[in-house]
Amino acid sequence: MALIRKMSPEYADYLFDESRTMGHAEYIAFPSNEAELEEVVRWCAENHVPLTAQGALTGLAGGASPDGGLILNLQRMNRILGIRRAEDGTYCLRVQPGLRLAQLRRALQLKMFDVSGWDNLSLETLRDIRPGQLFFPPDPTEPTASLGGMASCNACGARSVLYGCTRAHIRGLRIVLADGRVTELIRGRDRASGRDVCLPLEDGSRFRTELPPFETPPIKDAGFFLRRDMDLVDLFVGSQGTLGIISELLLELMPAPRHLWGITAFFPDDECALAYVRALKGRPDPGIPLFGQKAASIEFFDRNALKMVMRQKTVTPAFRRLPDVPDDGRCAVYAEFNGNDPGEMIPILKSLSGLLISVGGDPDSTWVARDELELEQLLFFRHSVPETIDLIVEENRKHEPCITILSTDMAVDDDHFDELYHIYRHDLSVSGLPWVIFGHIGENHVHPNILARSRQEYEQGHSIFEKWARDVHRMGGSISAEHGAGKIKRKLALIMYGADRMRMLNRLKQSFDPDGLLGPGNILTREGAIRDED
């Protein structure tokens, strides 16, 4: 079949994602529409070839790195197919899974859509929309992520504090199942009945199965999302291509805030920063003024992250534009506020100034971004941290190819976050390994990253992560808030689920995919036991 090509060295870049998890494959396909996607999936089913779906390869858990068989690369399915206004007034955009978030943002911001093939209703609906009126809130750090990939791991990003994760903004999905049949699911319409699942298929038939008899953690979700009477859309969001392949998404758009303000404050130590974050979250602390404004995002940078970026600034030309960290800044917190009236900003800044002084911060050295251009600088600073980690990991891989990105995104509730942070700090400090901590402190999932330089350090890093998975499980948290378990965090998923529940999840997967062809190696460990190679 012309659609399916034999792997060759020219496709080497499709063997790994941003985590640098190196995979292997025999075939690769680039379908450009759902019919072609169906055709590829049917071919795989007929020939018993496993397949791994890929979006933009920006994942951090190896979910898109193939584990043999065929690479189903969806980057050519990158069109916006139409727009509707739902009965509740929400604008919903129909998109293909390979569309990148940055393309979507640009289209909405500038009202620049390729409308060829759109139906009249879509064109009529678009007519009334102003540029920049609507936005899609999820904002994973990597704006080149694909929408299918974001749904597949339920990506969150910084602004999930205010807007929630990708799941909250997906109204519908079209899914190609393992045998090539297609189902269309709409939130609110297609639900489980208790634990009974019945998917309506395009060919008029139905697919029935049963959900496992347990619910996944209420704090962010790593991998599968399970609830009684759940929306069936949610079964596929986060399941990383193990139950079916997303061929189309119906995205819910929101009215865009007219103004975004970013504030990066520096602190003499972590405890001051933690007190500031508690106050931003509205948690009362003795002696600290109450802060009533809800932030859209709250991001943290520890001392090592600040030092690492400032060091990189001296060697990477692209980083020369980064602002200089104040000399006494040992860690930093970025908070973003969204609003519609520019007059809202000054009262917020006045409250923040008082708050900063009370927790040991300094309003004189606090950066404020008041417009798009200034905000770009603060976001560039935020983005420079994972970018620098990428550069360091790439460098370390030259000496030890087994090294991948070693980053976690475990989440706990507000009550347990400080405890978890202190565990991170303690375990990393005694490890002797190079590390940085940064990320989404507003939602209690910062990213400790271990920058392993050798196989021994890499393995030591994994052991630390497994210990944390047990700590987080004890606190009722989740081992992955937004990156998905993919291949790198299967062991952690097993720690979180336990062997019995892992077996139940395997049975669920088997009901959808009896031959085990979809997303091999993602999330699940075989029969709840860790194999040697796991």
Next chain:
Amino acid sequence: MKIDVCVKQVPASNETRLDPVTHTIIRDSVCSVLNPFDAYAVEEALRLRERRGGTVKAFSMGIPAAAGMLRRVLALGVDSALLLTDRAFAGSDTLATARVLAAAISADGLPDLILCGRMATDGDTAQVGPMLAECLGIPHVSDVAAVEDLTDESAVVRRLTDNGYVRLRIRFPALLTVLREINNPRLPSLTGILQAEEKAVPSADHADLRLDPVRTGLAGSATRVISSFRPVLEKKSEILSGTPAQQAQALTARLKSAGLITE
């Protein structure tokens, strides 16, 4: 040292877009910001003040709403600002704009140094700075990449040219237009913004500046805009086929015929 800096409010994006349904030009949704090139002029003014002491004052000709942009400049640490706003200034070309700025700067007392951004992102002319210097009868250096030696009477500046950099000493009072590479503009501090809120942004019109309205605005402009368009960058590509040796031969022949390489 007395330093003046000229700034302009521009649209955040200069991209012309067509509505995909109605095919008309979209005019809304673009907010106004400080001209990005002027941010470097403001930053350099603040840095020179940090080196030699003194004051920095910002001038802008624009609509009344540009006061908000000037307040933003004050938040960066500029000492004071003056907004030049008058219906009589509307439609000014670069010469008429330079006249208004020159009148305001003269009325305020000629500074040691005037800094301007290289150009504005909405007009791309790079003319106002040099014209302002001519109106004031002072020397100027454009495209300055660094202010090196600085005394109370003069500065040594590094200027970018097509063939590299030249070093020039310029006597004060003088005007410099600065490039992006001159510095890395700071972000405003929280304290700076709150302090700027308390400061006044005064304005002046043609009467305050004792300017004859026929020398400003559309009436005082030496040029007329007949039409405007976005320059289109054309790229053509051609795939050469054959063996690597044949491709190399074909490429060499193309480069020779284009005069890019010689025998």
